[in-house]
Amino acid sequence: MTLIIKYFGMVAEASCKKEEVLEFNNLPVQNLRNDLLKKYPRLATVDFKIAVNQSFVNDNFVLTGSEEVALLPPFAGG
Amino acid sequence: MKDKKIKNSLVEGPITPEKIGTSIAHHQVKTNIGAHDIFLGQVRADEIDGKIVTAIDYSAYDEMANKVFDEIREAAFEKFDLTCGHIYHSKGIVKAGEICLFVFTSSKHRQMAFDATRFITEEIKIKVPVFGKEIFEDDSFQWKTNQ
Structure with a gap:
């Protein structure tokens, strides 16, 4: 089975990946x-859902x- | 899943005053409207630790953001007696002083439009996956978080 993982904002910065x-x-x-x-230790410093x-x-x-699947940091819209 | 086409609420770059003016003009044919209400979000040149914010670089989880914008708009139509409701949010660079959010509601009378605009704006702040990088004069940055 394959799973697409998407990274956004400061999560993408911590994993150095967008997808x-x-x-x-x-x-x-x-x-x-x-x-x-485990794979991206810097993720531990980011709050994400x-x-x-x-x-x-x-x-x-x-x-x-x-x-x-998407890893989403705090929102900043508006 | 795709029984309904979801509108794209994301706009590349700032929302121009011309777009806002044109949008108002489009509603002049709808003569059952008696009240419009508009909320505009503008990028502030905040000073943070002695550095001034010059722009916000917005990014979004586009598909989910548009889905949530649509849900918020639908919820507003259920709660309030609206004739029209529009939401536009910027993506990419928006400089300090430029508009990044445009919420536009129309109703027969003012109260519904006022209440709907507030509802939509507050919901956007909490629920829409849009992310913002505050960029400073020296090109350093920090991630913005809604309070």
């Missing part, structure tokens, strides 16, 4: 968060593949 594709099976969002924190298919989910949500 990447990961391979996995049945992954809870909490595990993805931990994996990404995770959206799946453009809606916020909690950490128990299980990704089954083909979802679009």
Whole structure:
């Protein structure tokens, strides 16, 4: 299964990436968060929320593949 | 998923006074409107630790931002008796003094338009995934966060 991960704002700065594709099976969002924190230690310094298919989910949500995941830092619109 | 086309509310660069004027003009044919209300967000030249903000570089999660703008507009139409409701937000560089947000509501009477504009503007601040980098005179920057 493939998962598209998108990074925005200060999250993109911390990961030095805007987008990447990961391979996995049945992954809870909490595990993805931990994996990404390991991969990009600078993410630990950024406050971010995770959206799946453009809606916020909690950490128990299980990704089954083909979802679009976004790491979103605090908003600054308006 | 795609039963409804979602409008693009994101505008590249600043929102010009001309765009705002044209938008008002487009509503002159709608003669059931008795009240328009407009909120304009403008980029401030804040001084932070002795450095002046010269511009904000906005970025967005476009698809989600447009989806949320649409949900906010729909919610405003449900809550208030509106004839029209429009939202435009900038992406990219907007210099201090330029407009980055344009909320425009129209109704029969003033109260609904006032209330709807406030509702939409407050919702945008909290819910729309737009990010802003405050750029200083010396090209250094910091990330802006809504309070």
